[in-house]
Amino acid sequence: MMRGKYAMKNKLYEHVLNIQGVKHPITNYDGLTRARDYILAQLDNLCDEVNCEEFTIDGFDKPFYNIDARIGTDEHGPVLLLGSHYDTVYNSPGANDNGSAVAALLCLAEIFAKHRGKVNLRLLFFSLEEGNPVFDDILINTSQTMGVKDSKGFYTTLAYQNDSRLFQEAFANARKKAVSFGEKFKTAYESVKEQISPQMRRFYEVCLSECIKYKDPMGYGERALNGSSRWVERHRDELTECLGIINFDPVAYASSRPHSHPMPPEMMSGVETFNIDMEKESGNFIVAIGSPGSNLLSQSYLHGAKKVELPYAFVNAPFNYEETAYAAPYLLLSDHAAFWKQGIPALFLTDTGGEMRYFFEHTPADTIDKLDFDFFEKVVLSAEFAISQLFGLER
Template sequence: MHEDLTQHLRHHVYELAGKIGEHNVFHPKALHAAEAYITEEWQSQGYAVHKQAYRTHGVDCANLEINLPGSGLDQQAIVIGAHYDSVLGSPGANDNGSGVAALLELSRLFQKIAPETAMRFVAFVNEEPPFFFWPNMGSMVYAKAAKQRGDKIRFMISREMLGCYKNQPGSQAYPPFLKYFYPDTGNFIAFVSNLRSRGIMRDCLGAFSAVTDFPMQSIATLALVPGVSLSDHLSFWRQGYKAFMITDTAFYRYPYYHTAQDTPDKLDYAPFAEVTNGLFLMLCRLTNAVRHDS
């Protein structure tokens, strides 16, 4: 099941984290290679790629965006994002090669789909330290510019580490006290939001559960709970937009988080593909999308 999707996801992760390897401003040649790979993949899918370029730490950087216009009257767009830089010292297979791979495959699956609600797929640069939380973080640059333009964003979804799934009891950890309310087996995908965004997250949960039986958990809580704000959705919260994260829970499950061992062979590609297909069907449902022939 989903064999082609599984192979496509694997290919993207191996290209980004295996062939290119560590890619960030401290390895600018590799960062630009990752940027070029994403750009070329989207262009090969028939999309026009828009660059939001800026310079930091003496390196030219860019957020990358493609747009799917909506056929409906609602002018609000859904933003689907993932960061494409890897942390210093890591090739970033799961963090966040998996998120980028899913982003590329979701756009491919939407090639012959017409959504009623407009969508933007965005690959953000510079999510990892030393940029996280600060103005030169790629998604901060993007969200601030969107706010200044008055962009109508219905909500944003951050794809942050989607490739690790474990069926062994005891494979899942949590922030303090949450272990009493959630399963200790790390075989699920998690939806994570702040309190203000819980309504849109619940809508997405309902759509996801209607199209797949893949295990899922969710939490809407304060941003200060450890791990809840650790991705690009934080940038949108800070600009007043609603946003949430979809994740395999990162360091609460994945033992190679932010290490040199975060390599493509560590990911669980079959469940990763099942999750990605579920997210595609979820987005189709949320945007009232219909298939068209071209």
Template sequence: MNSKERLYQDVLALTSLTPARNYMNMDSLNEAAAYIRTELEKLDCQVKEQPYEVDGRTYKNIIAYFDGNSAEERLVVGAHYDVCGNQPGADDNASGVAGMLETARLLHQNKPALRHPIELVAYCLEEPPFFASEDMGSAFHARSLHKQGVKVKAMVCYEMIGYFSDEPNSQQFPAPQLAKYYPNTGNFIVVVGKTGQEKYTEHVRDLMRQQTTVDVQSVNLPEGFGLVGLSDHRNYWKYDINAVMINDSSFLRNPHYHQTSDTIDTLNFDKMAAVVKGAYEAIIRL
């Protein structure tokens, strides 16, 4: 299979789980985690579970580790596998998990000389009611690295990378003035960072642009503005880590956001594969 086909299979596996893989449905979350772990265990990397307890339930992050030439600093690449409410979550965030898994497969397949070890993480509990709390899987992961004294060079978050539109005016903006700087057709991908991260965000954007056919944009805004802090990358900022989100702009483009209509047939897998190719090439060059 090629990247497009593998991405499709990943999204299909996650969106086919019933009931929906939200925080209440432990069997579905555990099935999702088992699928992710099984896919990662096929590769030349170290795989482990990172369990943690919230409200009497045990949730887990799944971690894959690829050794690099330097043991000093590592790169973190993550995506969350839970959904909000009772919906299939194709774009949010089976697409991101598929991107993370495909990045791992490309690392295994291409065996690039890594400048840094790469730690890929599938997180649980990104969605409400745990969003922005210390119970997010990414908060637990970031905190554990900090406590261990692990130096992290950067973090890249895959969050909603599958929805694109070629219709004019299909792209919305959190503030009207931003429309002057970005396309109004929702067929691009965005590297999102907070104010003060401009150099890093633009570096990731430029590296992606060299290796992908998808239009790659970047934006830096205050962390509480729009969708800037609305995913797992937010939990690395508190440790002064450069962390960005690769995103299709979420609810600013995708009308199926957090709806039962967020299904696999709404995604563009050709563009998803192109996004992951660009992101992978950026990650190994950071």
């Protein structure tokens, strides 16, 4: 296609194959370390600078690492950030979520290493997007000790499972009634506690004792997005001239089956689409979500998508972080939210994962054989196009 003989999709496949596997602080801490080392080894010789930045979580003894790799310097114009996370939930190999994003960034590093001196990129690989080890320890270990879940993470009785569904529903409804994650949890718990079994009540009280501290409306920087939130806090002042962040999470699942991606009209109103068959509702398009101020990033990406004939749905979000957390929290489901919160332009690329399309997300079935590498390659080629355009490179 555009790249002559460079077989990008073979490279994407190789990276996903190498990176898939559970990477979680409680169930496989070594997996996190191995993934970190794989990324560092791949970046070696491609970048001007690679920093592996340690951070810690109160109440947990092992450290975590964000990787921040630079190609070019601030002398080459305003910086463009590219984002991914490399951790997984406790039981998922995470081929798509978020092995796909790591593979995408590694391919982009290889491509733009050849343009050193003409671009200014920071490739970010975050840890702990998915969770908080203290809270996850309650969900995994305390739940077992209390007998509500088994060693595989399943509720031990149907009654407990039904209680948890009741709670989840109440939690979703609490979104508009409370300002912080902790208060939402409390509101949800109060509304169901008379209806659930005594053992589940005790379990939710332990959860609540931890998460009542979480002050952000989405629990970000606390319940989740721990790596990216810390990175933004640490580097915010360096980003005075910044084009923003393009964040990938996850980006490699597509389906041509009819109705594989439901498109309720109320959800699609105000959404700009390209080459999507609204009748057929096939999940063969990328979703791009732009924060206020991200127009330059979004337009560059969408231009690239048109060039490679990648169907898309684009949401140009008008609200600041707090308003979005209240009105449309599903626009904030990844690390770009930590940047949105700080007013840094953010473009989020996603196949929407388990929300609308990829039901293997956050399950042991998120494996490489599910992914569509033709679709995935177009997602990355569009990003390559956007980056080239933003830095005025000849293509």
